[in-house]
Amino acid sequence: MTGPIHIARINAYSFRSPITEPIKTSFGTMHDRPAVFVRVEDTDGAFGWGEVFANWPSAAAEHRVNLLARDIGPLAFEYPLNHPSELFYALTERTHIVALQSGEWGPFRQVIAGLDIAVWDLFARKSGKTLRRFMNNTAADDVPAYASGIHINEANTLIEKARQIGFTNFKVKVGFNLEVDLTQLHRLFEEKSNDETIAADANQAWDVEDALKFTSQTATVPLAWLEEPIPADSSAYDWRKLNKACPYPLAGGENIVDFRGFEAAMKSALLQVVQPDIIKWGGLTGSLAVGKKALTHGLLYCPHFLGGGIGLQASANLLSAVGGDGLLEVDVNPNPLRDGFGATSSCIGRQGWTCNKDPGLGITLLPEELNTLRTHDAEVS
Template structure:
């Protein structure tokens, strides 16, 4: 973490839930999203300095509004008016202070996600104060661009979507599988045959299979040369299942449904994952994800941040990846999402297989664009 002083005191919190209906639902092996949600938040200190963050809200369908209320009604009292030495201190203290509250209601995930959004906003505010892009605040050696790949590609629509993503500047593509055990392998192989030199193909099963089903898929797609298979089995499957699959022909990736430094330490110690994929808006924010990223690299694995949400979290993911270094890839969902594109459109950031970071201070975000105001479903503030 940076050695520069970053004390702050939050005087005001604002939060918005937004939803945009989509013509083509986003399908995964575990369910379908019929709209694109997001939770954006803004913090402000007494002098008017501000920072923006994002809270995971993709699932369940009622998640966005719930997380706004959770932030304002149950977590804000732990934040407002307190002096923090830096965002990492706030992240750690809020994680400890909300532990019993999360146990009481059986909802550790939403608490973690709200804290992650607050952490992102605090880091954005700190970087703005120093006049630096967030990546440069986190590391003076941060890159100004990171490799990128297109994700969210349903296997049944892969040919057309990959062609469009290629034209938009992507050179890596991740297809969604786990829908049909009989036909999925052949479809993946066909996708691999359409790749151009220098391009890569990945697959994501979203925890769809048992160990035996995953073994069958991996053996069937050997000739596809997949860069990785993501979440072929449940993230809480027995260690032995992950170790068994790691012996096969495709590198394993996971992490979006893992939370906490202890759990990531266990996963890294197990050695089954080649690619480790925490989500900046689901757990950890910048503080937790940067620590996991650096530990991942130190142990010889590859950090590739997971992301599926609005534009603020995507930009934050790019900055953490740039600060961490390594050979990781930034995930960019290419399904239609105005809540992403109004702030972080691929047409503005992606060129020749790379995401190019903005040189503006912090995350480079000034506010919620006017075209999104009609999609706000709930707005609350306190302080």
């Protein structure tokens, strides 16, 4: 690959898949599974795929497509790129005032993240390497993984299904009813096998006192980690208070949205498990840098993810490139926008998640079966 690349065309597509059982978290319920996929093409006809966060709010998917088409995408044509990270920094700086004016920091960050992933995929594809080997030539082909999206009240059934697929690590959602959460969690630990691990995710459900009550009553339970027990923007004082009392690691990062936030969390050691989400902020540029920094601080790096098939494959390649002992998050609830790119069971084996073998992310076309789920699309050129 010689000389800079020039982006010539961007396509964005929003999708919504109906689901039989709503996905419940402590802060809200998903009644369908949305996704936004982005394709970036350069003047040579080379292309790459990315994904934009669209889970929340409920109307997010179509809005992100419009935001990309009308406000952010046209700016991408102005920058010749010698390295994929250059677009992330250029668009972040260029859109700062508009994002400030509109108060839509999240949507701007999410669209830029999706474009960033697509540009990394494009560069890797042009190099003839898989994305992980483009980022790190010694990256492994497999990464450890854990099953997530498991509501505490449905944990017995969902964990057993995940076991049948091949998972031995699980994360359950708590934060609905403290007493019920505690009862169910203790029962899960009584029934699990010795080679299995269980983490818990409260999705920012509690104040500090409720979080302390939970941790005190699970002091004898070897949780792999407790994720976002209190709001991510709680004061450092509250996080320190909880961290001091917590008998197991604290995790978070999906709602930290800049380098300064991650640097502060890692330097203060308030989080022992660092979890950026590549489609919410940073794309591969930000998350790769955060991952490397987390390892230098001796922290566990486990990228957060709850979306479609493109972002999941990108997260797997990212984790492989960063290295360390972190695990890939794999939602085990039904989602055609994930499984259309390959069933989870086909990627999980004894070594964890097996990454793609073809260049880039290994994705050339969107699966045809997703066409009926498309709600909106746009092209910018």
